[in-house]
Amino acid sequence: MTLLQTVADTAVMGAEWLRLERPTLRRTARDRTGHHLALFARALPPSSGVGVYRPLSFMRYGSARGWRFDAFCSEPPATESEHGDELLSRIPRETTLHVVPSPLREPSYRFFPRVDGGFTNALAYARYAIDTLASDPPDAVLASGPPFFTFVAALFVARRFGVPLVLDYRDEWTECPFDFVTKDGDDLTWEKRCMAEADAVLFVTRSIMEHQLRVFPELDRERAHVVPNGWDPEDFGGTAREASPPPRAESAILRVAHVGNLAGHTPPFEFLESLKQLVTDRPDWISRLKVTFMGRRSPSADAAIREFAYPEVLEVVDHVSKREAVRRMRESDVLLMLAAPRLDRSLPTKLFDYLASRRPVLIFGSPGESSALIDQLSAGELCPPGSAKALGDALERQHHHDLSSQDENVRAWLQEHRRDVLAARAFDTIESVMSRA
Numbered sequence: 075m076t077l078l079q080t081v082a083d084t085a086v087m088g089a090e091w092l093r094l095e096r097p098t099l100r101r102t103a104r105d106r107t108g109h110h111l112a113l114f115a116r117a118l119p120p121s122s123g124v125g126v127y128r129p130l131s132f133m134r135y136g137s138a139r140g141w142r143f144d145a146f147c148s149e150p151p152a153t154e155s156e157h158g159d160e161l162l163s164r165i166p167r168e169t170t171l172h173v174v175p176s177p178l179r180e181p182s183y184r185f186f187p188r189v190d191g192g193f194t195n196a197l198a199y200a201r202y203a204i205d206t207l208a209s210d211p212p213d214a215v216l217a218s219g220p221p222f223f224t225f226v227a228a229l230f231v232a233r234r235f236g237v238p239l240v241l242d243y244r245d246e247w248t249e250c251p252f253d254f255v256t257k258d259g260d261d262l263t264w265e266k267r268c269m270a271e272a273d274a275v276l277f278v279t280r281s282i283m284e285h286q287l288r289v290f291p292e293l294d295r296e297r298a299h300v301v302p303n304g305w306d307p308e309d310f311g312g313t314a315r316e317a318s319p320p321p322r323a324e325s326a327i328l329r330v331a332h333v334g335n336l337a338g339h340t341p342p343f344e345f346l347e348s349l350k351q352l353v354t355d356r357p358d359w360i361s362r363l364k365v366t367f368m369g370r371r372s373p374s375a376d377a378a379i380r381e382f383a384y385p386e387v388l389e390v391v392d393h394v395s396k397r398e399a400v401r402r403m404r405e406s407d408v409l410l411m412l413a414a415p416r417l418d419r420s421l422p423t424k425l426f427d428y429l430a431s432r433r434p435v436l437i438f439g440s441p442g443e444s445s446a447l448i449d450q451l452s453a454g455e456l457c458p459p460g461s462a463k464a465l466g467d468a469l470e471r472q473h474h475h476d477l478s479s480q481d482e483n484v485r486a487w488l489q490e491h492r493r494d495v496l497a498a499r500a501f502d503t504i505e506s507v508m509s510r511a
Contacts, residue, residue, distance in 0.1 A: 120158025188259025
């Protein structure tokens with residue numbers, strides 16, 4: 075690209091930014107029901123990544139509440155769309171899905187902020203949404219991140235139409251301890267701005283909410299709300315009341331399954347090291363243990379699994395549909411979760427599905443929200459890293475762990491954490507800020 079073209083693109087994008095910064099309250103007639111939401115999330119079906127399920131639940135269960143949606147997302151990479159058609163079929167007819175084209179211009183980044191996911195993407199989403207909604211303005215705007223350029227786009231759109239802005243933190247932004255969220259540019263400035271202007275901010279755990287309240291004076295407790303992740307009974311073939319522990323066939327082989335992504339923030343290295351030592355010290359485990367890793371894997375995690383000294387103990391299964399994953403969970407004896415120290419404020423989505431599968435959960439790693447919940451429900455145990463004997467003992471205990479004694483407690487917890495129940499909580503908040511506005 076020539077210098078002249080770069081200068082021209084920079085001027086055009088700069089002018090667009092300035093236009094978006096000007097709040098223009100449009101008094102165009104709104105949806106007569108007062109229930110029209112503009113939703114921003116980079117990944118929506120047919121993307122099949124784990125981040126899709128929460129915004130998808132907002133669309134599904136919000137529509138049952140009388141809301142209609144214009145949802146703005148990006149085209150999913152081919153590597154993230156396996157089994158996405160199943161999820162696409164769940165989008166309600168009250169939702170119009172808009173795939174925002176990637177920005178074609180290449181401005182000089184010295185003159186633009188750097189935010190997670192790209193500031194030019196934020197401008198592209200905002201302009202596309204404003205043009206799309208010009209004759210049918212929304213009554214509220216909701217953005218779900220990461221990535222968090224969606225927050226910036228939603229900020230511009232909410233200002234343009236003069237409607238409430240709601241931010242949904244599926245993970246943390248500048249306080250995220252992992253590298254899947256960037257925070258080395260102007261992220262802090264824009265996070266503070268988005269948080270200050272938001273009418274409501276949703277967090278997936280109380281620990282994350284309390285941490286954000288301590289760190290950001292821009293956020294006050296009245297606008298901060300906890301809406302946890304959840305589970306869908308239909309994935310399990312019934313309702314919460316039918317989600318009793320499925321029968322477990324007596325077997326000499328202990329079947330352990332880790333279901334979900336193995337990314338940079340959930341490395342399997344310490345677990346594999348303890349497992350290797352266990353099998354080395356106790357060769358009888360070779361014939362009585364099968365550990366399955368199911369889902370997408372980072373290159374380093376994939377290499378560690380494939381180089382494991384006892385390959386006959388491991389099974390590798392690539393990404394499968396949600397219902398196939400559930401079937402595999404329920405066929406396992408123990409479900410494995412890896413808990414890095416910096417995940418202590420999080421409750422990963424897989425834990426909700428693990429508990430709904432009604433199998434004992436072995437959390438390998440550090441204590442946090444996840445281990446506290448498992449302890450509260452007597453649904454498994456925490457195994458610290460570094461000891462082959464501790465791992466072997468924990469596996470033995472969970473192999474024989476009877477969950478039926480805590481059946482009512484787990485049922486009650488599952489009932490409270492169905493995605494439809496939690497989506498209703500989110501829309502209670504949205505409708506509350508709309509009434510105040």
